[in-house]
Amino acid sequence: xxxxxxxxxxxxxxxxxxxxxxxxxxxxxxxxxxxxxxxxxxxxxxxxxxxxxxxxxxxxxxxxxxxxxxxxxxxxxxxxxxxxxxxxxxxxxxxxxxxxxxxxxxxxxxxxxxxxxxxxxxxxxxxxxxxxxxxxxxxxxxxxxxxxxxxxxxxxxxxxxxxxxxxxxxxxxxxxxxxxxxxxxxxxxxxxxxxxxxxxxxxxxxxxxxxxxxxxxxxxxxxxxxxxxxxxxxxxxxxxxxxxxxxxxxxxxxxxxxxxxxxxxxxxxxxxxxxxxxxxxxxxxxxxxxxxxxxxxxxxxxxxxxxxxxxxxxxxxxxxxxxxxxxxxxxxxxxxxxxxxxxxxxxxxxxxxxxxxxxxxxxxxxxxxxxxx
Amino acid sequence: xxxxxxxxxxxxxxxxxxxxxxxxxxxxxxxxxxxxxxxxxxxxxxxxxxxxxxxxxxxxxxxxxxxxxxxxxxxxxxxxxxxxxxxxxxxxxxxxxxxxxxxxxxxxxxxxxxxxxxxxxxxxxxxxxxxxxxxxxxxxxxxxxxxxxxxxxxxxxxxxxxxxxxxxxxxxxxxxxxxxxxxxxxxxxxxxxxxxxxxxxxxxxxxxxxxxxxxxxxxxxxxxxxxxxxxxxxxxxxxxxxxxxxxxxxxxxxxxxxxxxxxxxxxxxxxxxxxxxxxxxxxxxxxxxxxxxxxxxxxxxxxxxxxxxxxxxxxxxxxxxxxxxxxxxxxxxxxxxxxxxxxxxxxxxxxxxxxxxxxxxxxxxxxxxxxxx
Numbered sequence: 198x199x200x201x202x203x204x205x206x207x208x209x210x211x212x213x214x215x216x217x218x219x220x221x222x223x224x225x226x227x228x229x230x231x232x233x234x235x236x237x238x239x240x241x242x243x244x245x246x247x248x249x250x251x252x253x254x255x256x257x258x259x260x261x262x263x264x265x266x267x268x269x270x271x272x273x274x275x276x277x278x279x280x281x282x283x284x285x286x287x288x289x290x291x292x293x294x295x296x297x298x299x300x301x302x303x304x305x306x307x308x309x310x311x312x313x314x315x316x317x318x319x320x321x322x323x324x325x326x327x328x329x330x331x332x333x334x335x336x337x338x339x340x341x342x343x344x345x346x347x348x349x350x351x352x353x354x355x356x357x358x359x360x361x362x363x364x365x366x367x368x369x370x371x372x373x374x375x376x377x378x379x380x381x382x383x384x385x386x387x388x389x390x391x392x393x394x395x396x397x398x399x400x401x402x403x404x405x406x407x408x409x410x411x412x413x414x415x416x417x418x419x420x421x422x423x424x425x426x427x428x429x430x431x432x433x434x435x436x437x438x439x440x441x442x443x444x445x446x447x448x449x450x451x452x453x454x455x456x457x458x459x460x461x462x463x464x465x466x467x468x469x470x471x472x473x474x475x476x477x478x479x480x481x482x483x484x485x486x487x488x489x490x491x492x493x494x495x496x497x498x499x500x501x502x503x504x505x506x507x508x509x510x511x512x513x514x515x516x517x518x519x520x521x522x523x524x525x526x527x528x529x530x531x532x533x534x535x536x537x538x539x540x541x542x543x544x545x546x547x548x549x550x551x552x553x554x555x556x557x558x559x560x561x562x563x564x565x566x567x568x569x570x
Numbered sequence: 571x572x573x574x575x576x577x578x579x580x581x582x583x584x585x586x587x588x589x590x591x592x593x594x595x596x597x598x599x600x601x602x603x604x605x606x607x608x609x610x611x612x613x614x615x616x617x618x619x620x621x622x623x624x625x626x627x628x629x630x631x632x633x634x635x636x637x638x639x640x641x642x643x644x645x646x647x648x649x650x651x652x653x654x655x656x657x658x659x660x661x662x663x664x665x666x667x668x669x670x671x672x673x674x675x676x677x678x679x680x681x682x683x684x685x686x687x688x689x690x691x692x693x694x695x696x697x698x699x700x701x702x703x704x705x706x707x708x709x710x711x712x713x714x715x716x717x718x719x720x721x722x723x724x725x726x727x728x729x730x731x732x733x734x735x736x737x738x739x740x741x742x743x744x745x746x747x748x749x750x751x752x753x754x755x756x757x758x759x760x761x762x763x764x765x766x767x768x769x770x771x772x773x774x775x776x777x778x779x780x781x782x783x784x785x786x787x788x789x790x791x792x793x794x795x796x797x798x799x800x801x802x803x804x805x806x807x808x809x810x811x812x813x814x815x816x817x818x819x820x821x822x823x824x825x826x827x828x829x830x831x832x833x834x835x836x837x838x839x840x841x842x843x844x845x846x847x848x849x850x851x852x853x854x855x856x857x858x859x860x861x862x863x864x865x866x867x868x869x870x871x872x873x874x875x876x877x878x879x880x881x882x883x884x885x886x887x888x889x890x891x892x893x894x895x896x897x898x899x900x901x902x903x904x905x906x907x908x909x910x911x912x913x914x915x916x917x918x919x920x921x922x923x924x925x926x927x928x929x930x931x932x933x934x935x936x937x938x939x940x941x942x943x
């Protein structure tokens with residue numbers, strides 16, 4: 198991995214896909230000719246850069262051009278949910294090349310789940326006709342708080358056996374390259390930002406599913422907070438409410454407006470998908486309940502808007518697929534309860550990256566470290 | 571200003587105050603010898619770098635050392651409050667060299683107030699025996715939302731005549747160098763961070779005075795939000811409260827827990843200072859009111875802690891000087907209402923930079939642009 202991890206300005210200048218000559222790279226970087234030449238040799242040797250035709254000659258031998266080679270190495274991206282495992286191979290730009298999804302319960306514990314991640318990843322590599330040595334690294338999303346610097350889950354409420362588990366060490370036994378771990382909502386925010394809104398600097402991604410959480414892009418970068426617990430809006434208390442939450446407190450947003458909370462009050466619904474199906478079939482009770490959940494979530498997001506002043510709130514997670522009811526409820530409260538200044542130009546929309554958001558984001562974790570972007 | 575604005579890696583390597591030789595600068599920067607040599611000549615000519623003795627010789631002429639010269643240029647910092655104007659001259663590290671404060675009402679409008687800023691700044695320069703040409707730039711804090719990229723106030727509620735006013739253009743007529751403008755709480759957060767907590771990456775600075783606002787350091791950088799309105803926590807609505815706020819809404823935090831709101835309910839108090847004096851004299855009603863205000867502010871900060879997971883909340887503004895009552899009320903609610911994970915290692919403290927925070931922060935605006943740090 199040292200060839201990738203020590204990446205410098207030369208590779209960074211080529212990441213836009215534009216072929217460039219040695220002279221252009223020297224001028225753009227301000228680096229010494231010998232440094233640039235040596236670096237190009239290393240990148241060519243690693244396959245990360247390939248020759249790309251010749252520039253127009255100004256007399257004499259025409260200068261060679263070089264371009265970034267995004268499939269020189271692959272990234273393994275894993276999105277581990279409460280009840281599923283999705284893995285994908287992406288190129289170094291995060292483009293998904295191959296993928297697979299299987300049912301898997303996170304509460305079977307880290308040994309079982311991470312063995313499945315490695316197995317699924319190695320299977321994808323085989324199917325793609327590539328070797329494990331081609332891996333630039335592995336990015337993993339987990340459904341709970343993660344200390345990003347160590348990759349260890351930090352008191353995750355729905356992941357028995359995972360607290361402080363060495364995810365990096367376990368996967369590193371079977372998969373070459375660095376292993377980067379973050380929580381699922383953070384990687385969804387990264388993936389949504391990179392694929393659908395790369396030019397938006399201040400974005401809040403809100404996942405509404407079994408639980409409720411947010412991922413925050415601030416000044417173009419993910420804000421993880423001091424313990425990796427930023428975005429934990431599901432446990433903000435709603436004044437005057439007393440519903441018991443799975444975290445042990447009362448009146449948490451999650452105990453009022455998550456899919457779990459809604460399903461408990463709706464006949465014929467136990468999962469997010471059931472609720473989505475009821476709403477899509479025109480069931481009035483379900484539609485009303487989802488819209489009210491949107492309003493409750495909106496009271497918390499109104500405060501978040503005053504605090505963060507994002508230009509975009511993106512709604513994701515399984516319950517976001519329930520048509521416009523959730524979005525309408527959220528918009529209603531956010532626009533009514535935030536100052537006009539903070540809502541000028543604020544958009545509240547449903548995810549575009551959808552199911553790809555988490556996998557794309559997991560790949561970005563690796564890209565950011567491996568390519569030092 | 572071009573000599574400062576085009577600053578590159580060479581100057582940045584010297585900002586730590588450590589003298590370095592040409593060879594060390596070449597090695598540390600990776601830049602070409604000719605680039606480093608040329609840059610040092612320019613910096614010497616601008617006075618930003620000065621010779622600083624010689625390194626130990628390894629045979630032959632001992633190599634010259636160069637160091638950053640922080641008083642080569644000065645920064646004018648202005649903190650404009652609702653009823654006061656403070657200005658200071660600082661060196662390029664933000665150290666305050668000279669200062670003055672005068673009463674001045676922001677509602678006299680931008681022409682009057684900004685003329686006073688320029689006058690006070692030029693007077694300080696004269697007293698310091700320095701020329702206006704020595705100014706590296708001017709940093710200004712205003713008591714309302716500011717679009718930082720243009721320096722124009724953005725619908726500020728207590729600043730009649732200031733909306734969209736061209737502060738940069740007006741001051742630029744009299745003061746050389748760039749003019750950078752931000753809101754007062756943002757510059758207090760910058761100043762507190764730089765002077766007291768430079769190693770804390772995630773910090774929330776909360777100002778409690780006539781109004782209530784917050785400045786947020788995320789990943790070591792100020793988070794301004796999309797319209798420069800981030801941190802506007804004074805207008806987050808407290809569920810179930812109906813007090814009329816000066817913004818026109820009901821139940822805003824500011825209408826319940828600001829110094830203005832408290833003074834209205836306390837005999838013998840009209841200003842923050844009156845309340846602070848009452849608390850310090852042992853007045854029970856004032857102490858109880860301030861503590862309760864702390865609890866109300868705490869409900870909003872508890873949500874902010876869940877969302878941002880800061881490691882430090884710093885309490886500033888005039889009401890923060892009212893002993894421990896405010897702090898105790900805030901701590902009580904924040905620790906009771908946030909998840910244990912987000913409060914692990916969370917500290918809630920009173921400002922250390924105190925009155926200097928705003929001026930230091932205003933100077934940092936200029937430093938960050940001028941020295942490209």
